[in-house]
Amino acid sequence: MEEITLQDPKAQEALERALRLLIRMNETGTLTFLEDVTELLPDSLSYLMDPRLLKIGANLAYLLHVVELLEPTLITVMMSRLVEELNQELTPERMKELPRVGPVSLLKAMGDPDVQRGLGILLLFLRVLGRAFDRSSQELLGLMEQTEKTLAELRRQRAEMERQALSVQAS
């Protein structure tokens, strides 16, 4: 890197600009505010480490991760067709007179191949939902059982330590 001296006009220009900025910051109080902020910096981490904020962060991060797992091509094609179909069906005219479905018209609608496909998707989703909840509840029950065993052992150890401390303090 080339050597810079104070005689260098480029250095003088940069310094002059920096000084003007500092004077302006001083006059407006920005410099005083920055001084106070630097005092706050070492404390900021512990205030941000609030367990509630961290849990919100972790849950949001997981939801974003789920979004990340979705394939953009699939989602774009599916969503754009869905929006197109919704726009075609949910016209202002249709909204004025919403179709009412009773038992007879429900049975009739079941003959519609589009409704049949929709029902198929719903049933598929219900099957996946049931299976996932069954697996997760089994996993959580196992974890709870393991946690209880660990906690019982830790409680026993802590009671022992407290007993030891009391006997030393007494002697």
Next chain:
Amino acid sequence: MARILILGGGSGGLVVANKLARGLRGTDHEILLIDRSPYHYFMPSFPWVALGFKEPEQVRRPLKNLERKGVRVIQGEVQEIRIPEKRVRVNGEDLSYDLMVVSLGAEVKPDLMPGFEMAYHPWTIDGALRMREAIQRFQGGRIVIGVSGPYYRCPPAPYEIAGQLDFALRARRLREKSEIVLAHPHPQPLSAMGPAISGVISEILANKGVRFEGNFNAKAIDPQRRVLMGTDGREIPFDLLIMVPPHRPSSAGMCPGLLTPAGFPLVDPKTFRCMADPEVFAIGDMVNPAINLPAAGVVAHFQAEFVANQILAELKGAYIGESFTPVAMCIMDFGDDAVLPMCDFTRILDLAGPPSCGVLGRSKAIRLVKMMFESMWFATYLS
């Protein structure tokens, strides 16, 4: 005028010294910090030193920098802590105190594992440099990363090392000629932190082709046969062994009779005041496993803030500083991937339930956060 002794210039001692120096500015109270090293080391970067990404000078700063803030720094060995007499023996001399914070950390004790001379580790700066040389010599084969016991500094570090080694070997076109095995006492990677974190770490290790050997409690290393031996009879042969060395709390002969059988000082888990004397605080890796907190710098940091608050309240009569936040965060850098896990230990501290853990982010950009944190750490506490 009170004299406050701070034993240890690691994360805990450094934060206490800074907080007290700021809070007691303009008073005649005396703050003394004692450490055997002239430097404070940023230990989370030790694996980066071993993997050649950082040099030792980049991950340390002189503790003497604290003197500009009004903290007297003594370089010396803490030989004995005599709590009943309120004295500490340092470099053969007795130092008295009114209040004391003991944050001596955990010491590595390689000699406690038979055959450890065959192993490398980045748990000290010298160890990290030796490990770097061993990696430079490595030309392919099986690398085993082992753990000598459940108590060691920074529980996620072995997983990071496995990921970073995979990345480094790929860059050297040695990965196809190599195998990486991680043998750990836990049944699943970081399973103590719950399924959310364990799942992500397992996925990363699987993507990197790292074989996880769970429930493996290492017993010894056989240097002749080059195998790591487990207590259950399992044996894992290696060409290069990276091993978390045995750790012990650095209690420095502290108050005989007031230590747990494993050597941890007995403290009140709500205040970190010693059972032996409430004017002595003990924080960090030398106490945390005994109160079900992890041996991690971040926990020592938050304990230090809370302890400094209690000392300032005592000396000034009133002071509203920080409460204790029983959370831990750690940036796990796997080379080409990184994870930011967090755990809230509130329930486990009260023995009321497991820690609540989740993942705050996963992206290789998170490595940048670790680098920025290191820079902020030095600038804030040791500039």
